[in-house]
Structure formats: C-alpha cells, structure tokens
Amino acid sequence: MAVITLTSAFASPGVTTTSIGLAIAWPRPVLLVEADPTGASGVLAGFFRGAWSYQTGLVELALASSGVADALPTVVQRIGDTSVSFLAGTRSHTQATGLRGLWDSLITALAELESSGQDVIVDAGRLGVAGSPEPLIAGADLTLLLTRSSLASLAGTKSWAETAREPGIGWRQPGALLIGESKPYRTSEVSKVIGLPVVAALPDDPVAAAVYHDGAAPPARFETSAYARGMLAVVEAIQANIAHSRSQLVEDGLR
Structure with missing residues (x-):
C-alpha cells in the first residue's frame, strides 16, 4: 500500500493515539514508526503502560x-x-536532533517495504519541533495533518497547511484528519478554512481513545463503538485516497 504519516500543528489532537489505533485496525502487515521528536515513547509508556x-x-x-x-x-x-511491528523512537528529546542524517535514508527504506506487502504508519508528532522528521512528513504517500475544529486549532493548522501545499517545497500528498466533527465545525467547513481535503473524521471519544494512549481496558462494546467503527472508516478512507492518487498519476502519465 504505502507510507502514511500523521502529524499536527496545534496542541494535542491525538497523533499518537490515532497512529496506534490505525495500526491495530490495519488490514495488512504494518510497521508503526515512532518518529515524534519529543521523546519519552507514547507507545511504550502509554499503550504498553511501561510494561514493555x-x-x-x-x-x-x-x-x-x-x-x-x-x-x-x-x-x-x-x-x-x-500483524503490527513497531520501531521505537528516541528515549529523550535531546536525541532527536542527532537523527537528522537518518530521515532521508529511512523514507527510502520504508517505501521499499511495500514490495514485501508491508505498509507503514509514521507518528511524526507536532510540527515545528527541533528534530522533526521532515523527510518522513514531506515524502510520505499521504501525510495527514490532524486537527480539531475549534478556532484555535484551525488557525494553527491553516498556517501549516499553506506550507504543506506550497508548490515545489510542500508535502508530496497532504490531507487532513478531523478529530471531533461538528465541534463546532463540519468537515466541509474545515476543509474550506485550511485549504486541504479532509480525508476522514474520527469521533472525539476520550474514554475509547484511552485504550490506545493509556493502555486502558476497553469499555463495554468497544469493538462496535462509534470510535472503533470510525477508526476502520479512517483506514478505508486512507486506502481509497492513496489508490485514487496513484490512479490519477497513471492517467496523467498516459496523456
């Protein structure tokens, strides 16, 4: 399939939580890459509650x-x-800047995993942080900018969205993932404001999300909850988006 990178521009909309959830719901073998430069693994300390x-x-x-x-x-x-494999990130934010020479080689190696039937989901953390894995953000088959629909979130997201779509230096395939639609703005309104297509929306459900970011016990009927169904819908939307983009490239090449 592809390399999919998740990142955010404002506050904490749930990049790590969503990355883990997507990896668990992914229908093919997938590698989860923890490239958040802030350190202190959200997967090891959160999802695994320090037991791993x-x-x-x-x-x-x-x-x-x-x-x-x-x-x-x-x-x-x-x-x-x-069928999820995991590549742990740095143990401290001080290590992140020392990885600058890794990112270009890593995005190439990750793209090659597709030939073996493995996809990749990258948790790139928050944009603008020292040591940010810029090649993994710019060079992914699809990079999703996570945002909530509050005015403060949209203001920060809009600024980075302008950079993401800038010709020549922007991201290869930028899009947005909305957390908590209609709180207060809908997908179409958010897309219009930030100038990026909203690929999918995920319900804002802190109790269900805690299963992934805190390793909490799944609440009753978690597997059929709106949050779990929303995560599966995001997976399908990502797959459809990438398939469409690749089909469009083939068509453009034949013209």
Whole structure:
C-alpha cells in the first residue's frame, strides 16, 4: 500500500493515539514508526503502560554500520500476536536532533517495504519541533495533518497547511484528519478554512481513545463503538485516497 504519516500543528489532537489505533485496525502487515521528536515513547509508556521496556529503535538504526535498509528488520519489534511491528523512537528529546542524517535514508527504506506487502504508519508528532522528521512528513504517500475544529486549532493548522501545499517545497500528498466533527465545525467547513481535503473524521471519544494512549481496558462494546467503527472508516478512507492518487498519476502519465 504505502507510507502514511500523521502529524499536527496545534496542541494535542491525538497523533499518537490515532497512529496506534490505525495500526491495530490495519488490514495488512504494518510497521508503526515512532518518529515524534519529543521523546519519552507514547507507545511504550502509554499503550504498553511501561510494561514493555525499550530494546532497540531509531537511535540504533542510525548507528548501524550495515545501512538503514539492511538494519531496519533488526530494530523493529512485533506487537503481540498482531500483524503490527513497531520501531521505537528516541528515549529523550535531546536525541532527536542527532537523527537528522537518518530521515532521508529511512523514507527510502520504508517505501521499499511495500514490495514485501508491508505498509507503514509514521507518528511524526507536532510540527515545528527541533528534530522533526521532515523527510518522513514531506515524502510520505499521504501525510495527514490532524486537527480539531475549534478556532484555535484551525488557525494553527491553516498556517501549516499553506506550507504543506506550497508548490515545489510542500508535502508530496497532504490531507487532513478531523478529530471531533461538528465541534463546532463540519468537515466541509474545515476543509474550506485550511485549504486541504479532509480525508476522514474520527469521533472525539476520550474514554475509547484511552485504550490506545493509556493502555486502558476497553469499555463495554468497544469493538462496535462509534470510535472503533470510525477508526476502520479512517483506514478505508486512507486506502481509497492513496489508490485514487496513484490512479490519477497513471492517467496523467498516459496523456
């Protein structure tokens, strides 16, 4: 399928939570890359509640003498009996700036995983932070800018959306993912304000979201909840968006 990167411009709309949820719901083998430069793994400390200790991750990948593509399989971990693999991020924000030389090689290696039937979801954290993995944001097959629909969130998101779609230096395929539609603005209104297509919307449900960001026990009927169904709908929307983009490229090439 592709490399999908999630990021945000304002506050904490739930990039890590959504990244984990999408990975768990993904229908094919998928690699979850924790590239948030703020450190202190949200996956290990949150989803696994500190029960799963750091073993290897981006730092070891950057230091590997065999090259990124060859070393990548040696630094990922499988999440239980799922089809999700996990590449841990930095243990401290001070390590993030030392990874600048890794990102270009990593986006190339991640794109090559598609040939083996594996997709990639990247948690890139918040934009504008020192050590931000810019090549993973700009070079993904689809980069989703997460936002809520409050005026404050939209103001920050709009500014970064202008950069994302700037010809020549913007992102390869930018889009938005709305958290909490109609609180207060709808998808169409948000898209008009920020100038990006809203690929999908996810319900704002803190109790259900805590399953992913805090490792909380799933509430009753979690699997059939609006949040779980919304996560599956986001997966389908992402797949449809990428398929359409690739089809359009083929058509443009034939003209």
